[in-house]
Amino acid sequence: MQTMIEVQGLTKVFTLHNQGGIKLPVFDGIDFIAKQGECTVLFGESGSGKSTLLRSLYANYLPTSGSIAVRHRGEMTAITGAASQTLLEIRRETIGYVSQFLRVIPRVATLDVVAQPLRERGVNVATAHAKAAELLEQLHIPERLWSLPPGTFSGGEQQRVNIARGFIVDYPILLLDEPTASLDQRNAAVVVDLIRQARNRGTAVVGIFHDAEVRDAVADQIFHVNPARKADGLHTNEGVSA
Amino acid sequence: MNREPILQVDNLTKLYAAGKGCEEVSFDLYPGEVLGIVGESGSGKSTLLSCLSARLAPDQGDIHYLTRAAEWVNLYGLSESRQRQLQRTEWGIVHQHPRDGLRMGVSAGANIGERLMATGQRHYGNLRDTAQSWMSDVELDIARIDDKPTTYSGGMQQRLQIARNLVTHPRLVFMDEPTGGLDVSVQARLLDLLRQLVTEMNLAVVIVTHDLAVARLLAQRLIVMRHGRVVETGLTDQVLDDPQHAYTQLLVSSVLTS
Amino acid sequence: MNPQTIREGYNFAYLDEQTKRMIRRALLKAVAIPGYQVPFGGREMPMPYGWGTGGMQVTAAVIGQTDCLKVIDQGADDTTNAVSIRAFFRDLTGVKTTERTEEATLIQTRHRIPEKPLQAGQVLVYQVPIPEPLRFIEPSEVETRKMHALEDYGVMHIKLYEDIAQFGHIATAYAYPVLVNGRYVMDPSPIPKFDNPKMDNSPALQLFGAGREKRIYAIPPYTDVKSLDFEDHPFEVQKWEQCCAICGSAESFLDEVIMDDQGTHEFICSDTDYCRERMENLEVTV
Numbered sequence: 040m041q042t043m044i045e046v047q048g049l050t051k052v053f054t055l056h057n058q059g060g061i062k063l064p065v066f067d068g069i070d071f072i073a074k075q076g077e078c079t080v081l082f083g084e085s086g087s088g089k090s091t092l093l094r095s096l097y098a099n100y101l102p103t104s105g106s107i108a109v110r111h112r113g114e115m116t117a118i119t120g121a122a123s124q125t126l127l128e129i130r131r132e133t134i135g136y137v138s139q140f141l142r143v144i145p146r147v148a149t150l151d152v153v154a155q156p157l158r159e160r161g162v163n164v165a166t167a168h169a170k171a172a173e174l175l176e177q178l179h180i181p182e183r184l185w186s187l188p189p190g191t192f193s194g195g196e197q198q199r200v201n202i203a204r205g206f207i208v209d210y211p212i213l214l215l216d217e218p219t220a221s222l223d224q225r226n227a228a229v230v231v232d233l234i235r236q237a238r239n240r241g242t243a244v245v246g247i248f249h250d251a252e253v254r255d256a257v258a259d260q261i262f263h264v265n266p267a268r269k270a271d272g273l274h275t276n277e278g279v280s281a
Numbered sequence: 282m283n284r285e286p287i288l289q290v291d292n293l294t295k296l297y298a299a300g301k302g303c304e305e306v307s308f309d310l311y312p313g314e315v316l317g318i319v320g321e322s323g324s325g326k327s328t329l330l331s332c333l334s335a336r337l338a339p340d341q342g343d344i345h346y347l348t349r350a351a352e353w354v355n356l357y358g359l360s361e362s363r364q365r366q367l368q369r370t371e372w373g374i375v376h377q378h379p380r381d382g383l384r385m386g387v388s389a390g391a392n393i394g395e396r397l398m399a400t401g402q403r404h405y406g407n408l409r410d411t412a413q414s415w416m417s418d419v420e421l422d423i424a425r426i427d428d429k430p431t432t433y434s435g436g437m438q439q440r441l442q443i444a445r446n447l448v449t450h451p452r453l454v455f456m457d458e459p460t461g462g463l464d465v466s467v468q469a470r471l472l473d474l475l476r477q478l479v480t481e482m483n484l485a486v487v488i489v490t491h492d493l494a495v496a497r498l499l500a501q502r503l504i505v506m507r508h509g510r511v512v513e514t515g516l517t518d519q520v521l522d523d524p525q526h527a528y529t530q531l532l533v534s535s536v537l538t539s
Numbered sequence: 540m541n542p543q544t545i546r547e548g549y550n551f552a553y554l555d556e557q558t559k560r561m562i563r564r565a566l567l568k569a570v571a572i573p574g575y576q577v578p579f580g581g582r583e584m585p586m587p588y589g590w591g592t593g594g595m596q597v598t599a600a601v602i603g604q605t606d607c608l609k610v611i612d613q614g615a616d617d618t619t620n621a622v623s624i625r626a627f628f629r630d631l632t633g634v635k636t637t638e639r640t641e642e643a644t645l646i647q648t649r650h651r652i653p654e655k656p657l658q659a660g661q662v663l664v665y666q667v668p669i670p671e672p673l674r675f676i677e678p679s680e681v682e683t684r685k686m687h688a689l690e691d692y693g694v695m696h697i698k699l700y701e702d703i704a705q706f707g708h709i710a711t712a713y714a715y716p717v718l719v720n721g722r723y724v725m726d727p728s729p730i731p732k733f734d735n736p737k738m739d740n741s742p743a744l745q746l747f748g749a750g751r752e753k754r755i756y757a758i759p760p761y762t763d764v765k766s767l768d769f770e771d772h773p774f775e776v777q778k779w780e781q782c783c784a785i786c787g788s789a790e791s792f793l794d795e796v797i798m799d800d801q802g803t804h805e806f807i808c809s810d811t812d813y814c815r816e817r818m819e820n821l822e823v824t825v
Contacts, residue, residue: 056527057534098516100523123502123516124311144476144498145469158480362689369693384676384697388704391697398700399693405703405769427704
């Protein structure tokens with residue numbers, strides 16, 4: 040299987056300039072590979088830097104050192120140090136990311152929120168809406184809610200909207216940050232299904248799953264994220280990488 | 282994405298005094314891209330915007346623009362008439378205060394039609410149809426086409442200003458705090474409208490704002506300015522979620538969350 | 540002409556020779572750039588602004604001893620303004636004056652162009668209150684000059700657009716803006732738009748003087764003068780259902796005149812010379 044993500048010597052230290060320049064090390068020298076058609080689960084205790092690593096893969100966090108490369112348009116392409124244009128292109132075409140929380144865009148209907156990634160890739164409204172409707176239905180979002188903005192939905196509903204939005208495009212790489220955290224069993228099972236389908240299509244899935252059941256159901260490999268040794272013994276990185 | 286930029290800014294400097302204005306700013310802007318410029322008042326954001334939109338000649342540096350005819354031009358090497366022509370055909374400029382961008386003394390329809398008339402459209406019926414269609418696009422009541430902007434609310438004026446700018450289908454739009462001074466609910470509606478229009482028309486946008494929420498919603502990329510200089514650039518979510526520079530960290534941590 | 544007929548103590552045509560030279564230079568420039576407003580060092584005239592001081596300075600600068608002067612105000616030779624200006628130049632130049640359009644070599648006018656077509660060699664001098672056609676929308680002189688320089692004329696159609704939006708047709712009836720020689724937008728002074736077509740390709744030289752604003756502009760003979768309009772609302776001149784109550788003309792520009800306290804009104808030619816000549820011809824044929 041082709042390598043889709045290659046991480047080498049990845050180190051992340053947060054520097055808080057406005058608090059006396061405190062340095063908060065998160066992880067140090069991570070090497071890790073994710074392959075096509077495999078689901079890699081990031082594992083580690085709370086505060087070990089799983090989310091930080093996942094966000095770094097999406098170029099949402101800037102690594103302090105080390106490198107990340109992803110297969111984009113068939114070529115291994117560096118994310119670290121890449122131009123914004125390249126990153127945007129990679130996000131549009133190659134990497135999907137489902138965060139824990141939906142960033143609500145005021146006034147936009149749920150159906151449009153979900154369809155947006157397809158629309159950005161130039162898919163016409165009808166096709167995008169049809170695909171969005173299919174996913175929302177699968178995730179048990181009642182049709183009467185589709186035309187409403189998700190801002191007022193419950194946490195679980197918002198999370199499912201977020202998942203639908205993440206899965207609407209067949210990204211070659213999919214990053215999932217606790218997608219099932221606030222879901223009931225029935226919906227968690229749907230997500231597990233979606234992940235398996237994606238994996239079977241050849242998607243490289245990298246995710247964080249707290250729920251052991253879900254984790255066991257999807258994981259092909261488990262990567263242990265070890266927290267960096269504390270730089271000066273004074274600080275923990277708790278609350279920073281959460 | 283288009284690999285060729287639409288705007289290239291190289292080492293741009295315009296100083297009124299030391300630290301007042303903008304200094305050594307460089308960036309590229311690509312078609313369809315929304316670039317946010319954030320920073321506190323007096324950080325040089327608006328000066329930069331004026332320079333970019335050919336309204337204020339810089340002391341140093343170059344701005345190159347790729348015209349619709351696929352020709353690179355040096356902005357301040359152009360004649361003033363050519364600059365104006367770009368401003369009213371290929372560009373839009375949305376001001377913070379609608380009265381800076383609208384003709385308050387003439388009707389909404391005439392405000393929308395002006396650019397078209399300036400570019401030679403001489404058919405009243407067509408002008409009228411276009412104005413009406415734009416009014417409904419920006420969610421204004423077409424029955425009010427003959428009312429003057431003075432009778433419009435702040436949010437309506439701002440939407441009228443946007444329609445007036447977009448009527449010539451510009452490729453590049455400059456916005457200076459477009460949602461400043463509006464009620465939160467009106468702001469949200471306007472932001473949503475802008476977001477839609479930007480996507481539909483594949484606009485390249487440079488938007489100046491001090492509101493990080495606005496920047497997050499509209500911009501793919503951010504430039505953070507302080508004392509006239511760029512202190513940080515990057516993808517919007519990266520800059521806001523993992524700010525590197527002390528000033529950006531301060532800016533991000535100063536936002537009130539509700 | 541006998542110089543002794545000039546009132547003692549005054550130079551020919553009131554202005555000193557240096558001033559006339561300065562105005563002539565401005566006029567030459569104006570003729571060279573049709574429709575362009577040339578600033579000039581306007582002088583005080585022995586009457587207030589608004590009474591035609593701009594037109595009078597232009598007339599004073601171009602009038603010669605062999606000229607024959609006609610002065611009209613709203614088309615009439617016999618109104619106070621016309622009579623006084625005519626008397627002024629008769630006193631201070633001794634030139635011949637006339638009321639007959641075809642006899643005049645120089646015609647100073649306020650608010651009208653004579654009905655009888657002008658001839659090559661004739662000069663028409665307009666009195667202008669506000670020379671800047673863009674002023675209604677742009678108060679800054681710096682900006683309007685720039686707009687002229689850059690042919691940034693989009694705003695001109697705004698006025699016409701607003702007319703149609705408000706009244707269903709272009710309601711601007713006088714001072715109707717024109718494009719001169721395909722380049723400069725010009726205010727033709729407050730003549731009725733009825734007269735606009737007469738400016739186009741006229742064999743006469745047309746000079747415009749604005750006293751208060753100290754601007755001179757010109758339309759040389761045989762110059763294109765196009766009234767601004769919309770494709771679907773083309774330029775049109777006024778029409779009357781009535782004919783002139785005196786001469787019966789159906790072609791001339793008519794003034795409405797109130798006849799008595801009961802509000803009886805009639806329409807008569809605004810061009811008194813035209814009306815009188817028609818009457819004379821009618822009497823002859825009868």
